[in-house]
Amino acid sequence: MASPTERTRAQLDALSTTGLDTPTFVAASLEVLHRAVPFAAACFATTDPATRLVTSALKTGTMTTVTPEQDERWAFHEYVVEDVYDYLDLLDRPGGVTTTHRETAGDLVRCNRYENFFHPLWDVTDELRTAVTADGSMWAFLALFRDTGDRATTFNAAEMEFVSTVSTSLARGVRASLVTSLAGAAPVEEAGPGVIVVTDRGDVLSANAAAVRRIAELGGPELGRGALPMPVQSVVGAARRFAQGQLDWAPRVRMRTADGRWVVVSASPLTSFGQAAAPTFAVTVEDAGRADVLPLLVEAFGLTPREQDVVRLVLRGVSTAEIATTLHLSAYTVQDHLKVVFDKVGVRSRRELTARVFAEEYAPQLGQAVGASGFFA
Template identity: 50%
Template structure:
């Protein structure tokens, strides 16, 4: 009965309209009522490539070791990573289960989990909704405790609620103009082979601060920077690896795109990585915003045409549907997005995410997007 109540409470939090960090912190506390654990890390993923974009942590796991996390997640061939877990039955596994109790088979455990935090087991689960993976969660035990199959099954059963909460949280709230500022153009920084920032342009520190980081060279880098640095180094060794590029929202609510490329080194020098953080353009982020409302593929098709200004009759003709079917799709779309008309639908997507840039007084660049 406690497990069922926790599932209901997580589902309620997912529908409460919370931003994703507030939802994540509350959902982790709720989960502990049915499943005690020593520490937890909840991560958002870009559903296009399942790259970690940000985290909420609970317990003694901290932000100071994000570069180590990213190293073992993206560069080391370990027993599993988040992408592998999302493809497991139930999208869940535990370190003790994967290693048959021989935890030393995992470099992540032997070189980080055990010496830093004395963790005795890790449970990971992928958080998917409507066929897209929006996040992942890692739970930890100490003192020799391990996660049982029943506990793994329980976490798998609440994963959908977590995913819906993360997905909804990505579009909660509008841009905070005071925090976002007027835009300083792309931020560019080079992270050396020793994981130290080698150089950065004038706008880098402001962007890093917007993502929760501190003074460059003194404070830990934000999770997204750590993740794409590790992903870029893996791609340097394996060209088939996913491109290190991800979309995310900053703390001010601004949509950003982060991407990275490995630089060619000389001799035995390790891989330096150049990282770029820039404002996301409509073609990059509108599909993510629309998907965040939990629309079906056909509903997304309808929304795409509505956003382009196509009337109902032409939508029906282009999608080979009747006008009545289009209207039925629109009713379902309005219910999911929380609006009552086409006008409100367009306003919800554009006003919350783009109009603040217009009223901020920024001009347009030759590309047609806002100038820095």
């Protein structure tokens, strides 16, 4: 007989392939996870895989009472205030998971976020955080909280390990939801994402208004009057293999339109209801999202290509030594680039740079839909 943790892991694996929209998937996953790792509250924050900056936050328990002003305070503590750890540090931790108790060796007042935010507002006694990653990309981070009302007020090593082992399932579920959540959306303006629902054989069942232009841009016929363009059919074929468990990721491919622009085509299986329901897939065609926010910084501050490379890695929380290795530079050269970037952008540190990008490019868009690329749709 399977153990409770094994059943929880199997249920989360199954949820990750259902194509539920992001809020529904997260709510269902947290309900399942709670059975194996009890918690008083949770915050599931989706992130842009290109920069790892937060794009949305879904909360449960006492955290559902968080106000916009408190969200701003969280961002201040996360991005501006130096602390013993933050969510960008998670990938440096074994298993991508940690707790406040582990980071402070039990001396919780060493954590500024705990002392001045979590504990005074919600009586939090411990926080467990894990990076939600798949195939090398971070799609979210999960924070679980315990308070004085919990039987166990801290998270133990076994619970940390278990949460770490299910993070990939959570990431795959988020990634799939960003594709399929657009399928049932109302028709959007022509410039928006094109969404097409197709059968297992690639026949078009329905589409929104933008899909007609999107498919034409890829050299296809009028929707419903011929086969989808071959590259799109290939993505559907890959999604079919994903649904059958032959691929570990929902396909997402960049393609060029007839006029030379880049778009992203992605596909994911939809949940079918009823015994006779045939498999269906959501295909999304949208402008290639910014791989990062650097184009805006380039326009505003005149960063060179090498400075862009450095900033891209800084936003992902990569250390100076790792940046040097990745870009085949010396650590001294990286520091020189950083000094120039700081002068151009008007900041004094890596944290201030990250905070400025988040405040100007992400925070104003929080609450808007997130597209298949992980950036705002």
